[in-house]
Amino acid sequence: MFRIDPLSRQPVYEQLIDQMEKLVIAGILPPGTQLPSVRGLSVELSINPNTIQKAYSELDGKGIIYSVSGVGCFISPDAPALLKEHARGKLPQLGALATELVSAGVDEEEILAYIRDTLKERRK
Amino acid sequence: MFRIDPLSRQPVYEQLIDQMEKLVIAGILPPGTQLPSVRGLSVELSINPNTIQKAYSELDGKGIIYSVSGVGCFISPDAPALLKEHARGKLPQLGALATELVSAGVDEEEILAYIRDTLKERRK
Amino acid sequence: MFRIDPLSRQPVYEQLIDQMEKLVIAGILPPGTQLPSVRGLSVELSINPNTIQKAYSELDGKGIIYSVSGVGCFISPDAPALLKEHARGKLPQLGALATELVSAGVDEEEILAYIRDTLKERRK
Amino acid sequence: MFRIDPLSRQPVYEQLIDQMEKLVIAGILPPGTQLPSVRGLSVELSINPNTIQKAYSELDGKGIIYSVSGVGCFISPDAPALLKEHARGKLPQLGALATELVSAGVDEEEILAYIRDTLKERRK
DNA sequence: GTGGTCTAGACCACT
């Protein structure tokens, strides 16, 4: 369910958070779904339980999941809304990247065409 | 010439590299230009000389600059070509970001319009 | 009779205790009243019997209720007195909270007015 | 500077957070102040560095402090405003406590008088 | 030196 690259510069717990958020956005983890237990996931991914805990704890802090002590962790009802809200905030990041490419001599139309193609590919 | 934000999550030496590369791409630092000395830049930016050194040696490793012992560092003749090559490699990154936004419910047309506007703004 | 929020950070058994105590203070559960059986309450609230048991035994330890083997649990004659005694002990806690708010810049009069309003609301 | 009670039910890292916030509100730690280092504080309080780290990390997440890797942690410029904003949100908590006391038979005037006295004491 | 991440292993409270 999760794929971790321990060699990545990105911390393991952040990889977990990112993947969890993508699964929620994709609707694969709808609100109310119970997440794998801290210990269970830790053996499955051969990662220390504390690292899983840290990821879950941050997601809890963001309101993406809620955890009931002694029971388990669950996707929060507000999770999809929160994440969609947050996504729109990444538009400037995209604009900056595009600007950087154009400055480097990549043609504007090429960029737009590339994005269109990528998204078309996605729809299949 | 350089603006460093010591509070940024991005390491100072990476900020130096990024800005140097942008200046080269913009043609402000054409090939052959001599760079400020490590010591000089360190006092100007009030940054540890080791940090400047690290940025310079990474740029050297990439072939963006070359250093002549006892004389100084200079922009490499291949620098613009190298950087433009490298920029095109970032297209997939842009596609991934766009895909992420669309998955989160941002409209495709909104994304393309945003990029067009950003680039139009840039041309002014 | 009881409302349990399993998502609350407060343990379920403590929620039970608090609500039981409030019912006693309010006079809804006068001394001598028999409490619901552990098993009965557990199915009614869909809660683990152990959790009910823990709440009852803590209340027993405080002297709020007493349990007669094979018969059931009952509100102790001293319960109202005990609880009122205990309530007065919370005054310092209230003072500390008020002090904290004032330190944070909340106006003293605003605090007193808020309390007056809250209590007036209660009397309705 | 900090007093930790390892026997308290409240986690050590939360005790640290609370005390830090109170010091900021009291103006003892104005914005820009550098906090004790993770390791330094850990030996001073004879607490594991990870626990200090967790406290700092949560304060960073809230925006109360910001941490510069390799340099240190500092009180954020927005810290006082953030905390004062948050404090006003505790008014309902105070109202609930007062209601509980009144239900238990404590006189309303006694409560108000107690608060007034506590605050008067504070001003000295 | 600094903050940040990770592992290993332990203990606790709750259900």
Add this chain to the structure above:
DNA sequence: GTGGTCTAGACCACG
């Protein structure tokens, strides 16, 4: 069994 906290000790990147 669950999540949560804590300790001990290690390693990394940064300045």
